[in-house]
Amino acid sequence: MTDATPALIAAVLAVPLGAALLVWLMPSPRAADRLNLIASILTAALALALAVVGLAAAPGVAARGSWFVLDAAGGVFLALIAVVGFASAAMSPFYLRHAGRSWFTARRSHAWYYAAFNLFWVALLALPLAGNLALAWLLIEATTAASALLVAFSGKRSALEAGWKYVVLTTLGLAVALLGIVVLFVAAGPDGSGLGRLDWRALSLHAGLPEQATLVAFMLILVGLASKIGWAPVHNWLPDAHSEAPPPVSAMLSAALLPTVLLIAWRTKLALEPALGQSAVQELFIGFGLVSLAVAIPFLWRSLPWKRLLAYSSLEHMGILALGIGFGTPLAIAGVVVHVAGHGVAKALGFYTAIPLARQDPGTAERAPRGLARASAPTATAMSVSLFSLSGLPPSPLFVSEVMILLGGMDAGLIAVSSVAAVLFALGFLGLAHALLEGLMGERRGPRLRPSRSARAIGVLSGAAVLALLALTVAAYVLPGSDIVAALTGSGT
């Protein structure tokens, strides 16, 4: 730990908080765009620096304070949130320029959008740093308030429906999780003082957690968090919120929020595993994983509007991550790390593609895109990179990570579960590969799409995403056996 780490943490959280206030005060939409872009560069740079500190300390802990912990897991997720947050901030002006009507007046819509965006971002950035289950819960609940306004930003009836479902269902889910936290607090007994009883480390080192109460608490917490992660069968808000939110916000929800809440479920698993034993917690994760995959796949086979298809793909990928965490072997955990990062890059790019797509071909909000290869080269490229990766075609890092998770499952002796998962992975692949072919080569009526600034921007972003995805594929080969994986299998918390 360096002395500067707490100050760096404070800066990472202070910049977007300050930006939320300042941007809200901006007199014009253009000024708000500029200020937000500058603040997002600064936030992302600071968060990436912090992520490097966390990763460099693996398998140990870089810093630990009264409310925070910076470890390798935190480093991985901080980097992901920083990159996706910055890309979403950079793509937001392209969305806002042609957004049309919104919840707010035209003159104030950018200010409100960026204020809520930064509040959402700061809560997300704080989440991987939370050293305590109760604090993590508070931050997750805070993300709901900020992001719900963004989901319903367009003010359309369908967006209001999506935002309403999101607020109500996730709040109820988190109430269930809170009940579990109170039960766990009681179960932890007088060991540790006050809030410290729920520290990740205090929980994992607790020698006398009563098994039954701890199991009830764990189940309540996991079921509650599942509603926010979007695991089936408590996923009803997910397809609606992802498809109705502005594309940069959908990217934040899918690529950053869902996996980061999953990290909290993962940390809870690691903390309570010594008291509960491996099999009880493993079965719950694997159960959520298989059900989520099974529910998502029929939708991946259907002809859905672009963002709705990506939303169901999020359900599928959260299921894959649940399986990897459930298997829990070092190989599976290495696969989870690669999958979180690869999914984040590919999914965010997919949602950003919806910006030029909506501008060039507004009908794709209601139907699946077709024949883009002949209509718009940059948009077709971005769609190809995103779906190619998400479907798990080699050399996508998601191909490598899925293989690692399956092999990790076999390593754990779960041959039957791994076999079922392999079949589900293959079915998911076929669904997305079909969507990719139809999207690129399907029959299309109408003229070539007009070039736009957002299409050019998505072209540039596609190039960066390809480089990042290839780098992740290479990283996947060196990750197993590394200190980072050692930290993520439990010794780091």
Place this chain on the structure above:
Amino acid sequence: MSEAAIAVLVLLGFGVMLVRRRSLATLLVAAQAMLLGAAALSLAGDRPTAFSVAAIILLTRAVALPMLLVFTRRRTPEPYLVTPATTVVVRLLVATVVALVAVAAIPPLGLGDPAAEHGSVALLCLGIAIVVMRRPALLQVLGILVAENGVYLLAISVPGGLPSLIELGVLFDLVLVVTVAAAFTHKIHAEVGTGDTDLLRGLRD
């Protein structure tokens, strides 16, 4: 908290499930929060910090949030009461079954106070049932508050109480979420002409 008081809390939750008027339902939730707040104050006893936190929570849950919802109701006038999706008998039956099954299914939570544990679980499940079965947006917000009151009942029953930071943090989040939900209620009313969430069913696959 006495068993009688817990029974009253649960009955108030049943009331929110049954009544049609949003104003009356808001009053029932405020009464529930008042009862819980009074119990928290009495349990805090001579611990000044715990007493202050309990007082803040009482004022927020029993006064400020209900006032916000009253204000929201006034801004979203309904020309006629929203027709319930089910009859009062069906709602009463569902609420009773949900509460009883939840209480029977959940094993002891380790507090050593079965009445508080059962009351807490019953209220949480009643809150969820209210959200599922009631159509007006404002009644769904009240369902969330009933569920949160269930969790608060368990929290104040913890020997020595929860740390103040958690209690105040949860309160802050609750205020945020209810404020956002109230804003949604107003916006839905402006868009649809009523707070009936049954009319928001356009998103289907």
